[in-house]
Amino acid sequence: MNARIEDARPPGRPRASGAVTRALARCLLVVVGLAAVVVGFGWFLDTFRSVDAYRTAPVCGTPAAAPGTPCVRRETGKVTARNIDSGGDSNSYLLTVARETGPAHTFNVGQAFYDEAGIGTDVDLKVWNGRAVEVSWHGHRAAPRDIPFRTSLKLSLLIGAGSAVTVYGLAWPRGGGRAVPPLAAVPITLSSFIGGFVLFAAQWPLVITLGVPALGWLFLIAVSTALAIGF
Known part of the structure; x- marks a missing residue:
């Protein structure tokens, strides 16, 4: 009798529990990745403002x-x-x-x-x-531009790492798709580094300085996520 009672478990519960765990893990990865990217963009914005801060000082x-x-x-x-x-x-x-x-x-x-x-x-x-x-x-x-090389490198690495974590959380890739997030971090890091140099030197209006990199990042994230899911 006891054996029959123990075996009478509601079907599908382990699978449901696993699905919830995966969903939570994916959400956590996306939140952590986006947090790193936001910190990187904020760091870039603070550095951008400090380059020409003397003009209004x-x-x-x-x-x-x-x-x-x-x-x-x-x-x-x-x-x-x-x-x-x-x-x-x-x-x-x-x-x-x-x-x-x-x-x-x-x-x-x-x-x-x-x-x-x-x-x-x-x-x-x-x-x-x-x-x-x-x-x-x-x-x-x-007025020569002061382009902060080390800061640009650090914030680019931070944005690249955060982007890789974000793509992994969004796509939850399997098989060959697991290589996509770290590979996607390479062009994102390089574009952040090179783009930062251009923007620090150009000192364009804030809407361009922040809007163009944000749109470019969203495009690369969308492409990388689609590739990771497709593999």
Whole structure:
């Protein structure tokens, strides 16, 4: 009698339990992957804003620069070297400027700036967090972009890893499809890294800077998920 009672279990319960477990696991992977991607995009946005933060920062020593607030310091520099780099399709005009309180810095300037500022010319500098971020003289101006290489690499790796986890959770691949998520992370990481360099240098409006990478990421995720399911 006891044996008959033990065997009389509702059919299909183990399968239902397994399906719930898989669904929860997939949801967890998607949440973890998306969280990593969101952190990566947020990190990119913070870095993007910091690149040109000096443009809206107050000048040190003015009433607008409250104590403890980051500010732009003005210095006078002196042109110590001039050089024309003829590599590539066009010439690059370089002026090396010695600073009052830091190492000399070489600026890529326009041709008119280069032609008029000879060696020994005193120029005006803007210094932000110890870095010369802008040189100007008689209406000429040059501001080299500070492209954070290490930060770009780290956030790209984070976005790539998060994307792989997201694709695995969405597709839950089997067989050959299991190779798709890690393989998909490669182009996503590379495009994030290269795209970050372009966007840091271009400083386009925020809607373009954030919208284009987001749309590109969604496209790659959709393609990768479809491939992982199809295998």
